[in-house]
Amino acid sequence: MLKKKRSSTNRKKGLLKIIGLGILCLFALFILFIGSINIGLWGKIPSKKELSNFQYQMASEVFTADSVLIGKYYLYDRQPVAYEDFPEHLIHALVAIEDERFYEHSGIDIRSLVRVGFKTILLGDNSSGGGSTLTQQLAKNLYPRKERNKTNIVVNKVKEMIIAKRLEKTYSKKEILTNYLNTVSFGDNTFGIESAALKFFNTRTKDISAPQAATLVGMLKATYGYNPRIFPEKSLGRRNLVLRAMYNNDF
Missing domain, CATH: 1.20.5 (Single alpha-helices involved in coiled-coils or other helix-helix interfaces)
Structure with a gap:
């Protein structure tokens, strides 16, 4: 024995x-x-020096003598604006729905990654999202994924994490938000919050209301599916979800 x-x-x-x-x-x-x-x-990753000097294409605006915008020439409809032109409720809407720990992490939200990994891998819940921070999304905006097949998704994610860490070391949180809102796509060749505000509400970013900000931010999850002109009811539901997220985050 x-x-x-x-x-x-x-x-x-x-x-x-x-x-x-x-x-x-x-x-x-x-x-x-x-x-x-x-x-x-697995492909070149931009250095901190390259990240500190990036530029993005913008539209050329045509004004009348009394400063009325009458037209634009562009390959990409983008009109960058300064952080000071962002209403507070726009920043609150973006952070609340896309990255509620934005001011706490340094480019990668470990808690979010663990949550998404648990729900997706163990529970099979594909609706749990991708766990990407705003900084990671900015990395994807600046350096779009060229290869979309599944064999490269892990490599792409890791690349975006590395770039996000470098962005956080190069820019302040305000600068990251500014670059993000000026580069993010709203579909239909519309890039940046200023072009989106003009296209969907015929107003400048600095003048958009909280419901309008929530509508535009809500579109980021699916620019076509939540387009307020094409799917007004779905857009309204998404807008209300963003407003609820703002409320839940004490905004």
């Missing part, structure tokens, strides 16, 4: 060692994989 117990104990110890070694090997491979992406083996 004593020999059997010892034999069973030894088998358990041996199994635990194998499992531990397997986990250690997987962790080492994961670190090597991250390192290979970081040094550019």
Whole structure:
């Protein structure tokens, strides 16, 4: 009996060692994989210097002598505006629905990633979102994914995380928000909050109301599906969800 117990104990110890070694090997491979992406083996990643000097195309505006906008020339309909032109309720709407811990993380929201991973992988809930922060979304806006097949989604996500960390070290939170709102797509070749405000509400960003801000921010989840002109009822429901998120975050 004593020999059997010892034999069973030894088998358990041996199994635990194998499992531990397997986990250690997987962790080492994961670190090597991250390192290979970081040094550019899966495609170039912009340096901090390149990130500090990026530029984006904008529309040329045509005004009358009394400063009335009468037309635009563009490849990308984008009219950048300064942070000071963003109403407070616009920032609140964006943070509340897209990245409620924006001011707490440094580019990557670990809590959100764990939540999404648990719901998606273990519970099979594909509606749990992607766990991307606003900084990661900015990285995707500045450097769009060229390859959309599933084999590259992990590489793309890791790249965006690395770029997001570098963006956070290069820019302030206000600057990240400014760049995000000036680069994000609202569909139909419309880029940036100023162009979207003019297109959908015929008003400047600085003058949009809280419901209008919530409508535009709500579109970011699906620019076509929540387009207020094409799907007014779906857009209204999404707008109300954004307003509820603002309320829940004490905005």
